[in-house]
Amino acid sequence: MNDLWEGVAAAFWLVVMLDADLMEITARSLQVTLTAVVIAAALGLPMGAWLAINRFRFRRLTIAVLNALMGLPPVVVGLVVYIMLSRSGPLGVLNLLFTPTAMVIAQVIIVTPLIASIAHQALRDLWADYHDLLISLNTTKGQRIRALIWDARRSLLTATLAGFGRAIGEVGAIMIVGGNIDHLTRVLTTAISLETSQGNFALALGLGFVLIGLAIAANLAIHTLSRTERAGRW
């Protein structure tokens, strides 16, 4: 229990003193994760909508694979991205390994299937409602996807927040491709991992509480901005 209280105290002082290192790695955590989630949502939401409205031969298989990819082990993703980006790898010339960009790439791969899969489930039900009407109105596929995404925007926000949750707390992949380099690729989760292995439990815990607070703050901010959970709104 002593460690826990010291952790709370450490977190408190880190936040109150606006610790420079803490601010830097928190900002980087947010920057990497938000970039990754925005890209993943831009890919995953239309992908989910497309899957909801199209009937094709391997639909069932595609959806099963997508659902399975939700549980993609981050360490494996990190390893594959590492190999692709390493000097001898196919994308080695881009010089991206151990940069925040590499971390974004790994997180996009982890988060996109999650967002696409949850979006698909939400949009499938809406499409069942809209099917006859939108066919009757001679809508194009693009218009159908846009109408579904717009009208289900609140469920899709949940899908995106789930993606954010997974990305902000992820450590396996970004540790491998980012390398946890101080002032370059160190983020909250990799810092926690490092401090723990060095035995600095209080600091590690402090960073952990900051991370949890950050996740809650980001969710609240998005809900407030989009005014969900208010009467008479979807």
Add this chain to the structure above:
Amino acid sequence: MVAVLPLDLKAATVRRRGRHIIGPVTLQVKAGPPTIVLGPNGAGKTTLLQLFHGLVRASSGQVSWAVDMPQADLAQAYVFQTPTLMRRSVQDNIAYPLIVRGVARRAARRQASEAAQSVGLGAHLEAPAHVLSGGERQKLSIARAMITEPQVLFLDEPTTNLDGRSVREIEEMLMAAVARGTKVVMATHDLGQARRLAGDVIFIYNKGIHEHGPASGFLDAPVTPEAAAFLNGDILE
């Protein structure tokens, strides 16, 4: 505007997963006063309307309009038995068909607002569509169907389960549309409604067209015993 009617069906048959739903149907829908589709539940009224509109494809036979398909598609609208409301405001629901056709958002919303006023939904413009009552929902879907000024308007039992006042208001909307030259093709099982609106009647029984003729003749002196029994209020199976 090129006339899309008459609509011609030649031996059109619908089968679904090997099951025979309706047909062969051979008939012509002409411009003029409303065509009312009558018949017992499950006889195929909805399938016939959807076949007309193109929501259901003929397994064999032909369905053809006086113009080619893309043009015919743009000149018709369909009102479903259960109104499909989009998760949007009343105004945005009514504006949607215009937006689909490339009308600018602002102009579409202005037109939708006028349409909503004219059917008595003016007070609910910004309300989410799902808070409307049953009668208001159906008025919304008719206003939405009429916003593109279709030449042909299909309605599938639009007044089922509505109270008398809503039925009267909806019939007034339809008569106004008819007066503007819109062809109304409507399924109903309300014989009083058929009497009030019909120009001609299509009577469906046993998965086919059993009788088709002018309303006055059909409603007062049906030719077939089944139609007579149906009009009499007997139960047909």
